[in-house]
Amino acid sequence: VLSGRRRRCSLLADLDRKGLCGHMWSIRYRRRAFAAGSAVVVALVCCVAAVAAGSRATRVAADQPGAKLSAAQVRAMGKVTLTMYDFETTGGLSPALASIIKQFQTKFPNVHVKRTSRDFNDYGKTIGLLMSSKSAPDIAEANVPMARKLIPAHLIASLDPYYKAYGWTKQYPSAVLGLLRSSNGKVFGSGSYWGQAIGGNMVGVYYNKKVLSSLGLTIPSTFAEFQNDLSVAKSKGQQAIQLGNLDQYPANHVLSTIMSDLGNAQGIRNWINGVPGSTFASPGNINAATILQNWATQGYIPSQTNGTTYNDAVAAFNKGQGLFYITGSWEEPIFHQALGNDVGFFLLPPAKAGGLTHPTGWLTNPFTISTKSKHQALAAYFLAFVSGPQGQKTAAAGGFLPFAKTKPGADQTENDVVAAWEKSVKTSALVPYLDFATPGMDTVLFPAIQSLIANKVTPQQFVNQVQAAWKSYNG
Amino acid sequence: MTEAALDRESPALMVTSPVARGTDVTTLEREAPQTIVAPPGTRRREGAGSGIPGEPRRIAYLYLAPGLLLIGLFVLVPLGHTIWISFTQWDGLTPAKWVGLANYKQVFADRELRSLFEHSLVLIVFYSVIPISIALFLTGLLGRRPVRLMAGYRAVLFFPQAVALVVSGIAWQWMYAQNGVVNQLLHFFRIHAETAWLGSFTWALPAIGLIGTWLMSGLCLVLFLAGVQKIDPDYYDAAQIDGAREWQLFRYITLPGLRAELAVSFTLTVVTALKSFDLVYVLTGGYGGPGNSTNVPGLAIYERAFDNFQVGSAASLAVVLAALIFLVTAAIGRLIRSAE
Numbered sequence: 001v002l003s004g005r006r007r008r009c010s011l012l013a014d015l016d017r018k019g020l021c022g023h024m025w026s027i028r029y030r031r032r033a034f035a036a037g038s039a040v041v042v043a044l045v046c047c048v049a050a051v052a053a054g055s056r057a058t059r060v061a062a063d064q065p066g067a068k069l070s071a072a073q074v075r076a077m078g079k080v081t082l083t084m085y086d087f088e089t090t091g092g093l094s095p096a097l098a099s100i101i102k103q104f105q106t107k108f109p110n111v112h113v114k115r116t117s118r119d120f121n122d123y124g125k126t127i128g129l130l131m132s133s134k135s136a137p138d139i140a141e142a143n144v145p146m147a148r149k150l151i152p153a154h155l156i157a158s159l160d161p162y163y164k165a166y167g168w169t170k171q172y173p174s175a176v177l178g179l180l181r182s183s184n185g186k187v188f189g190s191g192s193y194w195g196q197a198i199g200g201n202m203v204g205v206y207y208n209k210k211v212l213s214s215l216g217l218t219i220p221s222t223f224a225e226f227q228n229d230l231s232v233a234k235s236k237g238q239q240a241i242q243l244g245n246l247d248q249y250p251a252n253h254v255l256s257t258i259m260s261d262l263g264n265a266q267g268i269r270n271w272i273n274g275v276p277g278s279t280f281a282s283p284g285n286i287n288a289a290t291i292l293q294n295w296a297t298q299g300y301i302p303s304q305t306n307g308t309t310y311n312d313a314v315a316a317f318n319k320g321q322g323l324f325y326i327t328g329s330w331e332e333p334i335f336h337q338a339l340g341n342d343v344g345f346f347l348l349p350p351a352k353a354g355g356l357t358h359p360t361g362w363l364t365n366p367f368t369i370s371t372k373s374k375h376q377a378l379a380a381y382f383l384a385f386v387s388g389p390q391g392q393k394t395a396a397a398g399g400f401l402p403f404a405k406t407k408p409g410a411d412q413t414e415n416d417v418v419a420a421w422e423k424s425v426k427t428s429a430l431v432p433y434l435d436f437a438t439p440g441m442d443t444v445l446f447p448a449i450q451s452l453i454a455n456k457v458t459p460q461q462f463v464n465q466v467q468a469a470w471k472s473y474n475g
Numbered sequence: 476m477t478e479a480a481l482d483r484e485s486p487a488l489m490v491t492s493p494v495a496r497g498t499d500v501t502t503l504e505r506e507a508p509q510t511i512v513a514p515p516g517t518r519r520r521e522g523a524g525s526g527i528p529g530e531p532r533r534i535a536y537l538y539l540a541p542g543l544l545l546i547g548l549f550v551l552v553p554l555g556h557t558i559w560i561s562f563t564q565w566d567g568l569t570p571a572k573w574v575g576l577a578n579y580k581q582v583f584a585d586r587e588l589r590s591l592f593e594h595s596l597v598l599i600v601f602y603s604v605i606p607i608s609i610a611l612f613l614t615g616l617l618g619r620r621p622v623r624l625m626a627g628y629r630a631v632l633f634f635p636q637a638v639a640l641v642v643s644g645i646a647w648q649w650m651y652a653q654n655g656v657v658n659q660l661l662h663f664f665r666i667h668a669e670t671a672w673l674g675s676f677t678w679a680l681p682a683i684g685l686i687g688t689w690l691m692s693g694l695c696l697v698l699f700l701a702g703v704q705k706i707d708p709d710y711y712d713a714a715q716i717d718g719a720r721e722w723q724l725f726r727y728i729t730l731p732g733l734r735a736e737l738a739v740s741f742t743l744t745v746v747t748a749l750k751s752f753d754l755v756y757v758l759t760g761g762y763g764g765p766g767n768s769t770n771v772p773g774l775a776i777y778e779r780a781f782d783n784f785q786v787g788s789a790a791s792l793a794v795v796l797a798a799l800i801f802l803v804t805a806a807i808g809r810l811i812r813s814a815e
Binding site: 123125128132145148149150152153155245246247248249303304305306307308309312438439440442444446447448450451454458 | 566567568569648650651653669670671672673674675676679759760761762763764765766767770778779781782783784785
């Protein structure tokens, strides 16, 4: 079964290389990732279950939930099966995961990792039932909205002991860790850790080098210069920013990038985390919304953007129509495949030259551990392996931004992206995706952005509308 | 019943049947069940105590059981469950909280929801009124004349029904794009449109409605063409002899003759319009955009249940929508029957 699955994964990898999976990818990305947890009682149940399974005394001791395992302890466990559910059916993470699992099983032949992948839409609908069933998997991928559901239901285990034992706190930028922590599953930012992720992703500005030089421009170093580039491109008949927003989520990436770049990054993080008293109707956010609306009015973004699919706009950019494209790191392979090293990447420049820019970015969808798992410690050991040096290398090859340092390769665009990522991670500059704020935030925020672009609402009305949705969830 | 069976089992047939009108055997077959009382011999064969045919017998429940069981299990039980959930506040995982009518109050107070039902009304025009008008017009033209390759046309017109909506939805998305087929066609007619139709707050809903028209016209036409076949040609002949014009033939013979088909097509198309979800979902990237201009109740139910974790609220909206569909269906049935 596993080898068959692996074959399918490598087929998907081929598809992705051909750029066919890009769209699925980005859809997945708009609903970002997250994590897992629970209680002492359940932990006790797990121990009893382990004894009932007739395991040797050493294994019972080693497999205590919360324990840090050594390689020798894992090898001494006897035959064990770890079950794992994820929604990586397309894109680079699927083959990367398959490959990491293979590496793990080669190192520990007594451990069998049984992986099941489900399409994202099905997965999101069934995750609750799956995790509350008797046959809940040991490890399950979960994004933030799913975690908001699983944490209060005590279906995923707190990863606090493993964070401490395996030093995961040092692995992630502190700004990103917030959304992995919560004490109640509603307000995030502090409390227990629930998830652990393989890598990250980030939104920035792709630019067509040939178009840039033909317009007589250089990479802007301030936001004012960036806006000037837009007006120059427009005056010379070039599409300044290419964007297809029929799918609704793409413009959200543009807006959040402007917001966190010019506005109050910490304020936005608090708002996403659900910190009481936070507001979306801040002067910085209104300013960003005004800028986006102005870009639409000026024609800097295509006039028909709301009726153009993301894929069609990417295809247009790949044909040389458009100077900039503001989107995520996941799109890099597709741009690079079409434009080669003619496509570059930079972060939206700050208001003042040399200032710190705050890109939108976060982890890949994190993995959580079930409270029903009989092998919680082993599951954590596996996650430590996944995020360890070997796993990171494989994940980076799968198109994910690694938390460990990697060497530059032949793909200059990728080097640009990774360099910007490493700088942002080091300075803890990342601001998570806006639609993580509440479970249904996407259904309010995305249509509202389309209305903003189409001049159907004012920036003030826009932020009020979004804030009302936030308030109805957070109270 | 075959001809032979008629002869064997119903000796009384030749006496009671309207042979005098000169009807042939085929008409006889059709009318036989209504006109014939089963002869004594057949009754005896069924055994004593079984009563007069047509009267309820307990054995009937046995025949009904499989269907009842399936409908009960897969329609009635889930329906009851949904109604129960609609009185609770439930995220789908943690225990549900009984909230009584709160969800319903919210549904009726929500002004945004009202606009979704207005979108449904617009869709009814495109899914139901326009297709049925087109199909009636075509039926008037083609119904009674032998048309060459008619089977071929019917197949082509029915084709949209046979294609998965997700597939045709994506094809329509391409056609409605800024440089899509629709705008190319308009250019051909010297109309230089630069609009990406699905991105327009004005045109997106009619654009989606038009797909409904495309989808439903063929279905209605096939229904009506079949219906016209069973209208006795004598009526048309008689009316023509009396000097009736084409319009009068249509108005006084075809239209009343198609009453049953009209009821079926109205019900099917209106229900499809009211519960529409898939087309909107596929064409607008899942959110009913631009803005909320194409959002419909079906999509809102989905968003509440699976995006917002408001399963109770979603269930109450679903119950309201189901009740509305039920009412509309009943009303259509009654209207058509009262026209008889």
